[in-house]
Amino acid sequence: MEHQLVIYNTLTRKKEVFKPLVEGKVGLYVCGPTVYSDSHLGHARPFITFDLLYRYLIHLGYSVRYVRNITDVGHLENEADESGEDKISKKARIEQLEPMEVVQKYMNSFHENMKELNVLPPSIEPRASGHIIEQEEMVNSIMENGFAYEVNGSVYFDVERYNKKYNYGKLSGRNLDDIKTNTRKLEGQDEKRNPFDFALWKKATPGHIMRWPSKWSDGFPGWHLECSVMSTKYLGEIFDIHGGGMDLTFPHHECEIAQSTASIGKESVRYWMHNNMITINGQKMARSLGNFITLQELFSGSHEMLEKAYSPMTIRFFILQAHYRSTIDFSNEALQASEKGLERLMAAVNSLELITTSPETTVDVVGLKEKCYAALNDDLNSPIAIAHLFDGVRMINSLKTGSEKISATDLDDLKSFFKTMVFDILGLKDEEAAGSGDDEILKGAIELLLNIRLEAKQNKDWGTADKIRNELNALGIEIKDSKEGFEWKLSPS
């Protein structure tokens, strides 16, 4: 492996050379969705970001076990909701559904969205509800080690005690003193010794539907426990990379570190990676802020803020055009720019097949490859890699028109590199029914018309030629004349 991948580790706040714990193998854990409503644009970012990482690690030759959970229990509501019921059961009551029915519904739509975005499924997709026993076991071990206490059937993590031995706050860069002065006091939390303590096990209120038996009470596991449990269960006590959105750094990931450390006596995660947020009008897009646009709305264009529908690949490309640690601002203008750019990139990929070879090569394929790899190795800098790919687009177009030359060997190299980069690593796919549509009858009919047009052109019958072109255009078929004749494709809707 000649390329050295460097990734930014939130824990050290530095870029570090990535070296897996076990040579050739990578354990990757990413916080998945809480399935209680449709996914929005903001949710797409981590899954696309870490899909890129997953794909790239595989490309580099690693054998990767990618674990991405489904949160289908817990996560307390904080809104005027004194019952402390969780999001899923709250929603269930509104919609008159079984909690697991809600879970199933939104899990299905999540999977559908991921498929549309060409996000590869993880190796394991564990559900919190399927690991209640393991979570109880971890609560036990944390208690045995003296870092948790029980009150009225609920178990809380003793942050102060933990902080005496370890360092609570190291990931998010805070210290307990700061936290002490800044933690808001919430209602119904007087059971805790300190407001910054967090629940490991919560006793269910009578109205709380999702509940499991335990030796402390009938209840449910705390907010952060599932990730500690499921990551170490499937990846080992120590594993390579844990990813998620930046907004999870505190308290979620901080608590995960504390739990794992308190339970097994050492830290589990070697590299923490966090993607930044998607903003809309400069503000974070979030379910709680109500300023979100769901993926389904994006794909169909059915949202008042959308000027049109944007295809899944447009969304994917849009996200990849910004570095994952930068915020990215949503706007119709930006999305349309991505759409056009992607179209150009894909047209170039298709043009690769139309290039004729020469005895000599006048372009620098090796240089292009190196630049792209250098970009990805530098903390997954996809925007830079894409910028270089656009240099490649110019290269391809020039080769196509013959103003540059390429040998057969170099062309093979360029083709395989370009397609690997675009399809395998960036995970893009061609959404347009290019000249080779599935429908043979349609294809035949269009080409018949275009051949008639070609004849008309040869006879300088511009009226007929333009009529055919204009009317096909109106039907959504784009025509490009070329020296050999024509190219056509269905335009994206």
Add this chain to the structure above:
RNA sequence: GGUCUCUUGGCCGAGUGGCUAGGCAGCGGUCUGCAAAACCGCGUACGGCGGUUCGAAUCCGCCAGAGACCUCCA
């Protein structure tokens, strides 16, 4: 209030102490019967004020503005 981050040309977005990504839009040109596409060229941007430096958008300070986390959150 505490902790932290950001501020780049019309828009989106990279970036390094000097060699000034890329996409979209715009302008000019080449090609074309015309168009589309493509190709070539252009616009010389880095919030403000100071400082360090031979040289700073890139380092430091101050000011202004925006945002994130501190509470569920991708």
